[in-house]
Amino acid sequence: MRLTHLVLYNIGPFRGRHIIDLSHTNNSTGFAFFAENGRGKTTVYNAMRWCLFGEVRERAKTIAGKRIEGSLRPMVGDEGKILMNDQAYHSDSPQEMSVVLFAEGSNGTIQVSRTVSSSSKFARMDSEMNLQLDVTIGSEPLRTGSEGQEAIESFFPRELERFFFIDGEALEEYTEMMQSSSIDGLQTEVNAVLGIPALVKGKDDLTTIRQTVKSKIEKSSKALKQSSTARDEIFSVKRELKSKLELVDKKQTDLKTVSDKLDTTIEQMKTHEELAPLIEELKTLDIQIDMKQSNLAETANDKVSESKYAWQVLLWIRGEKLHSQYLEEQKKMNDRERAIQSTEEDIERLIKSITDVTGICDKCHQPLPDIELYRDSLKKELERLNSVLVRLQSEDTYSTKDLTIKLGDLEKLKPQKDTKERILKSQSKWKKVVNDLETLEERKRNLNSKITDEAKANVAELGELKGRLEATQVKREQDLKAARNDAQMAEMELKRLSRLTGNASEDKESLEINRIVGKLQLAIKDTISSYQEKARVEVEKRSSEVFKKLINAPDVYTGIKVDKNFKTKIRNSKGGFERSPSSGMVSMMTISIIDALRQVSGIDAPVFLDTPGRSLDEKHKKELLEYFWQSEGHQFLIFAHSGEYGIEETVKDFKGKLAKAWTLTLPSDHKSCYLPNCESDDVLHDVYAKKNTCQACQHEWDLTSKETMILEVKT
Amino acid sequence: MQDPELLLSEFLKNGKKQGLDESLLREVLDHLMANQFYPAGERGNIRSELLRILKTHLKGD
Numbered sequence: 001m002r003l004t005h006l007v008l009y010n011i012g013p014f015r016g017r018h019i020i021d022l023s024h025t026n027n028s029t030g031f032a033f034f035a036e037n038g039r040g041k042t043t044v045y046n047a048m049r050w051c052l053f054g055e056v057r058e059r060a061k062t063i064a065g066k067r068i069e070g071s072l073r074p075m076v077g078d079e080g081k082i083l084m085n086d087q088a089y090h091s092d093s094p095q096e097m098s099v100v101l102f103a104e105g106s107n108g109t110i111q112v113s114r115t116v117s118s119s120s121k122f123a124r125m126d127s128e129m130n131l132q133l134d135v136t137i138g139s140e141p142l143r144t145g146s147e148g149q150e151a152i153e154s155f156f157p158r159e160l161e162r163f164f165f166i167d168g169e170a171l172e173e174y175t176e177m178m179q180s181s182s183i184d185g186l187q188t189e190v191n192a193v194l195g196i197p198a199l200v201k202g203k204d205d206l207t208t209i210r211q212t213v214k215s216k217i218e219k220s221s222k223a224l225k226q227s228s229t230a231r232d233e234i235f236s237v238k239r240e241l242k243s244k245l246e247l248v249d250k251k252q253t254d255l256k257t258v259s260d261k262l263d264t265t266i267e268q269m270k271t272h273e274e275l276a277p278l279i280e281e282l283k284t285l286d287i288q289i290d291m292k293q294s295n296l297a298e299t300a301n302d303k304v305s306e307s308k309y310a311w312q313v314l315l316w317i318r319g320e321k322l323h324s325q326y327l328e329e330q331k332k333m334n335d336r337e338r339a340i341q342s343t344e345e346d347i348e349r350l351i352k353s354i355t356d357v358t359g360i361c362d363k364c365h366q367p368l369p370d371i372e373l374y375r376d377s378l379k380k381e382l383e384r385l386n387s388v389l390v391r392l393q394s395e396d397t398y399s400t401k402d403l404t405i406k407l408g409d410l411e412k413l414k415p416q417k418d419t420k421e422r423i424l425k426s427q428s429k430w431k432k433v434v435n436d437l438e439t440l441e442e443r444k445r446n447l448n449s450k451i452t453d454e455a456k457a458n459v460a461e462l463g464e465l466k467g468r469l470e471a472t473q474v475k476r477e478q479d480l481k482a483a484r485n486d487a488q489m490a491e492m493e494l495k496r497l498s499r500l501t502g503n504a505s506e507d508k509e510s511l512e513i514n515r516i517v518g519k520l521q522l523a524i525k526d527t528i529s530s531y532q533e534k535a536r537v538e539v540e541k542r543s544s545e546v547f548k549k550l551i552n553a554p555d556v557y558t559g560i561k562v563d564k565n566f567k568t569k570i571r572n573s574k575g576g577f578e579r580s581p582s583s584g585m586v587s588m589m590t591i592s593i594i595d596a597l598r599q600v601s602g603i604d605a606p607v608f609l610d611t612p613g614r615s616l617d618e619k620h621k622k623e624l625l626e627y628f629w630q631s632e633g634h635q636f637l638i639f640a641h642s643g644e645y646g647i648e649e650t651v652k653d654f655k656g657k658l659a660k661a662w663t664l665t666l667p668s669d670h671k672s673c674y675l676p677n678c679e680s681d682d683v684l685h686d687v688y689a690k691k692n693t694c695q696a697c698q699h700e701w702d703l704t705s706k707e708t709m710i711l712e713v714k715t
Numbered sequence: 716m717q718d719p720e721l722l723l724s725e726f727l728k729n730g731k732k733q734g735l736d737e738s739l740l741r742e743v744l745d746h747l748m749a750n751q752f753y754p755a756g757e758r759g760n761i762r763s764e765l766l767r768i769l770k771t772h773l774k775g776d
Contacts, residue, residue, distance in 0.1 A: 153752065516735065517769065531721065
């Protein structure tokens with residue numbers, strides 16, 4: 001695959017749209033970007049990574065052999081080094097950045113376009129940006145989003161990114177990994193390149209498949225077992241069903257027998273139909289008589305109970321007169337006592353009056369006339385009252401105490417108010433019941449005289465038989481229903497078992513897949529084990545070849561030793577190892593290993609090498625390009641600092657191998673006119689306006705501008 | 716190894732040792748190599764395809 005165009009828009013120091021045309025007529029593999037620091041060569045390198053993978057990370061660090069992933073570079077924001085051009089971020093609305101990459105591959109042209117634009121008026125963080133990825137491969141339909149990403153990674157596997165995006169820092173990282181005692185990181189990458197993930201992940205895939213298949217096998221085996229058990233059970237259930245059906249037949253016969261007997265009994269009962277009302281009446285009478293008899297017992301009890309107080313009633317007929325008499329006497333006694341008391345009080349008052357009469361008026365103090373006459377009248381009245389008192393006191397009567405005792409005794413004999421009525425009522429009730437009972441018994445006697453004892457016994461016997469038969473019929477109906485239910489259950493069980501025996505079969509396919517998967521797992525396990533060693537040997541061989549070409553000193557160094565932990569050493573021509581190789585030599589060794597791995601990875605992608613000559617001397621820097629820049633093969637793009645490679649010298653030395661080269665510059669870097677068709681040195685420098693003006697073509701350029709220009713170098 | 720098919724030759728050798736057919740081994744490895752960089756969580760379809768390959772091979776036998 002070869003890149004043909006790269007379009008940068010508002011990324012890093014590149015303001016606006018910049019088109020880099022990588023297409024060329026020959027098959028030379030060399031491409032170069034030359035720039036001083038801060039002109040954006042790493043931005044071009046990162047722009048391609050962002051376009052392909054949607055992210056750019058800070059360089060990973062290796063601490064004590066452990067690789068620490070670098071943090072993600074933000075696209076926009078006020079903190080950190082953002083990917084978007086500063087001016088576009090601060091001034092544009094909407095803010096937008098994009099990279100478009102065009103390539104040609106075996107499937108035709110490939111176009112990858114990744115754009116990010118602000119969703120809010122002024123986005124200040126990545127979450128406020130809209131991302132759009134469009135991928136077109138040949139004539140296939142446009143793919144976007146995750147489908148597009150999947151398509152990209154089929155050409156540029158993210159796991160192998162480091163074998164085509166290589167920078168100076170990465171080389172140092174690799175070197176440290178290869179020389180440290182830890183093998184973390186490098187072995188993972190070596191495994192990735194050697195296709196070990198295919199086997200490891202494939203083994204896991206097969207394990208998952210095997211689990212599913214085993215579960216199916218277990219299910220079918222369980223079904224088979226159930227089927228076998230069902231076949232054993234089916235015979236006993238059939239026998240059981242047969243006996244249950246026989247029982248149903250028997251119960252049906254039993255029921256029929258009882259029903260027939262009941263019909264016969266009912267027929268027989270019909271012959272006594274004329275007696276039936278009489279017998280019914282007799283039955284009714286018996287019931288009524290029973291009720292009356294119990295009623296009679298109750299009324300008799302009431303009668304006896306109420307008669308317990310009859311003596312009181314009889315005694316009171318005489319005692320009541322005496323009681324009235326004593327009450328009268330008591331009243332008289334009370335009247336006499338009140339009369340005596342009153343008379344005594346009158347006598348006392350009269351005596352006092354007689355004594356108090358002086359014959360002198362209290363008011364005028366004159367003697368009263370006829371005072372003696374008045375005194376005589378008072379004395380006569382006193383005599384009368386004394387005689388009344390004597391008469392009252394001499395009257396013959398009971399003592400108060402005696403009278404109270406007598407009245408008390410009589411009170412004890414006094415019956416309750418309605419005792420007599422209750423006694424009479426209970427008697428009357430009892431008598432009525434006796435009469436009713438006699439009437440009923442008379443009627444029964446009359447009826448009995450009309451029905452013979454034999455007929456009566458016959459009808460009673462038939463009635464009793466009918467009742468018994470009806471009860472039996474109900475019970476046998478229930479028995480028949482239960483027997484039928486049992487038979488039905490047995491039939492259902494038989495059907496269930498029949499289904500189980502019919503459906504099960506051995507899952508031969510799953511068994512066979514399980515067998516093959518097991519063998520594949522063993523094959524993968526053995527392959528991982530044997531292949532790793534062979535791959536190590538292969539990497540050692542290839543990296544040695546690359547190394548020998550790079551250093552071009554076969555008399556001194558014979559290759560690279562890669563041990564089983566992928567630690568590396570430089571072999572010397574004496575059969576030993578270089579104990580303290582120079583940093584440049586170590587860098588060459590690292591590049592050799594990486595290229596050996598890249599070769600075996602089979603990735604059909606250009607190689608991007610940022611600051612390639614970072615720790616190399618002039619000789620090795622040149623040899624590096626000699627090796628990678630060929631007349632055909634994968635594109636090899638370097639992003640070189642002007643101190644690493646001189647532009648004119650490189651162009652001259654690699655004519656024919658260098659397809660295209662560019663410089664990345666700021667306007668202020670140019671003292672002569674930089675327009676390709678002018679290049680005049682006649683430039684007027686305006687110190688105050690801070691601008692240069694070409695006197696030949698009148699082109700002006702702002703010396704304060706921070707916008708990087710991409711200018712193609714004539715090769 | 717994609718070049719010069721060292722991985723394939725190793726896999727074929729170990730697979731044949733298990734009595735597996737070469738065409739099946741080639742098809743399985745091709746499928747695994749083509750999908751080697753898909754993470755474990757996204758391999759449902761890859762497994763389905765692998766199972767299909769195994770079933771097709773069984774029917775072919």
